[in-house]
Amino acid sequence: xxxxxxxxxxxxxxxxxxxxxxxxxxxxxxxxxxxxxxxxxxxxxxxxxxxxxxxxxxxxxxxxxxxxxxxxxxxxxxxxxxxxxxxxxxxxxxxxxxxxxxxxxxxxxxxxxxxxxxxxxxxxxxxxxxxxxxxxxxxxxxxxxxxxxxxxxxxxxxxxxxxxxxxxxxxxxxxxxxxxxxxxxxxxxxxxxxxxxxxxxxxxxxxxxxxxxxxxxxxxxxxxxxxxxxxxxxxxxxxxxxxxxxxxxxxxxxxx
Numbered sequence: 001x002x003x004x005x006x007x008x009x010x011x012x013x014x015x016x017x018x019x020x021x022x023x024x025x026x027x028x029x030x031x032x033x034x035x036x037x038x039x040x041x042x043x044x045x046x047x048x049x050x051x052x053x054x055x056x057x058x059x060x061x062x063x064x065x066x067x068x069x070x071x072x073x074x075x076x077x078x079x080x081x082x083x084x085x086x087x088x089x090x091x092x093x094x095x096x097x098x099x100x101x102x103x104x105x106x107x108x109x110x111x112x113x114x115x116x117x118x119x120x121x122x123x124x125x126x127x128x129x130x131x132x133x134x135x136x137x138x139x140x141x142x143x144x145x146x147x148x149x150x151x152x153x154x155x156x157x158x159x160x161x162x163x164x165x166x167x168x169x170x171x172x173x174x175x176x177x178x179x180x181x182x183x184x185x186x187x188x189x190x191x192x193x194x195x196x197x198x199x200x201x202x203x204x205x206x207x208x209x210x211x212x213x214x215x216x217x218x219x220x221x222x223x224x225x226x227x228x229x230x231x232x233x234x235x236x237x238x239x240x241x242x243x244x245x246x247x248x249x250x251x252x253x254x255x256x
Contacts, residue, residue: 003147006180008248010241011048011139012059014229015041017078017132018070025084027097031073034066040086040094040132042066042077048139048220052241059237082230083133083207085121091130106214106225109190117208133207136229138244140189141221142180142252180252181221190215192247193224197240203228 015036018026028035028042036043044066046059070077078084086094106114119131194212202210207228214225227233233240 005145006252007050007141007143007145008245008252009048009050009139009141010055010244010248011046012055012237012241013043013045013137013139013223014059014063015043015134015137016066016229017084017134018042018075019078020075025086025090026075027094029097031070031075033069033073037098038094038132039097040090041134042070048141052238052245055245056238056241079134079229079234080231081203082228082233083131083203083205085129085131087129088127106209106216108211108213109187109215110213112211112213114208114211114214117211119208131205131207133203133205133209134229135209135225136227136233136240138193138224138227138240139218139221140181140186140224140244140248141218142185142248144177144180146175146177179221180255182255185251185255186215186217186222188251189244189247190224193244194226197243198226201228201230201233201236201240202226203230 017040018028018031018033020026025040027039029039034043034045035041044059044063046055046062049055049058067077108114119133120127121129121131190213198212202212210226210228212226216223216225227240
C-alpha cells in the first residue's frame with residue numbers, strides 16, 4: 001500500500017536588538033547569546049512545522065527561552081521599532097568581529113541589487129551613522145512525500161545448516177520525492193507577501209534589507225527576507241503565518 005501526500009512546512013527566524021541597563025546596544029556573542037552573521041543582531045530560530053499552531057507556538061517558546069537567557073545576563077530585548085542607528089565607530093567594530101564572513105547576498109524578484117543599497121547616513125559628505133534593522137525571515141518548504149509498506153521475510157536455522165522461512169515482518173518506509181516550490185510558485189508567494197503583508201508592516205526608513213522581494217534559495221525550498229521584526233509584527237504573528245500557510249497550501253495543490 002502506497003500513501004502519497006503534500007508536506008508543507010513553515011519555519012520562523014527573527015533578528016533582535018539587545019540592550020543593557022544603560023539602554024546601550026550590546027553584541028550578543030559577548031554574552032553567549034545566539035546571533036546573526038551581522039553580529040550586532042541577536043537571532044532566534046525555530047524549526048519548521050506543518051501547521052500554524054505548531055509553527056507559532058514553537059517560535060514563541062524559542063523566543064521566550066532566548067528572552068530568559070537575555071534577562072539572566074541583565075539585558076533586555078528591544079523589539080519596539082525593529083531598527084536603530086549606530087555610530088561609524090561601532091559599525092567598524094562590528095565589521096571587524098565579522099572577520100572574513102560574507103554578508104548574505106539575497107536574491108530579489110524585482111532585480112533590486114542589495115549591493116547598490118546602503119544604510120549609511122551621510123551629511124556634508126561624511127558618514128554620520130549606519131542604520132541597522134531586524135527582520136522576520138520565513139522559511140518555506142513543500143514536497144511530495146510517499147509512505148509504503150515493505151515486507152521483509154524472516155529466516156531462521158533449523159539446526160541442520162538449513163534456513164527456514166518464518167514470519168514476514170512489515171515495516172513502513174517513507175521518502176520525499178520532489179519539491180513543489182518551482183520558480184513560479186516562489187515568485188507568486190513572494191509577490192503575495194510583499195503586497196498583502198509587507199505593505200502593512202514595513203518601516204518607512206528606506207532600510208536596505210527591508211525592500212520588497214528579497215529571498216534566498218535553500219536546499220529545502222526558500223526563505224523570504226523582507227519583513228521587519230518589531231512589536232507590531234510580533235503582535236500579529238499568527239495572522240502573518242496563517243496567510244503564508246494559506247498561500248503555500250493553495251499553490252502547492254495546483255501542481256499535484
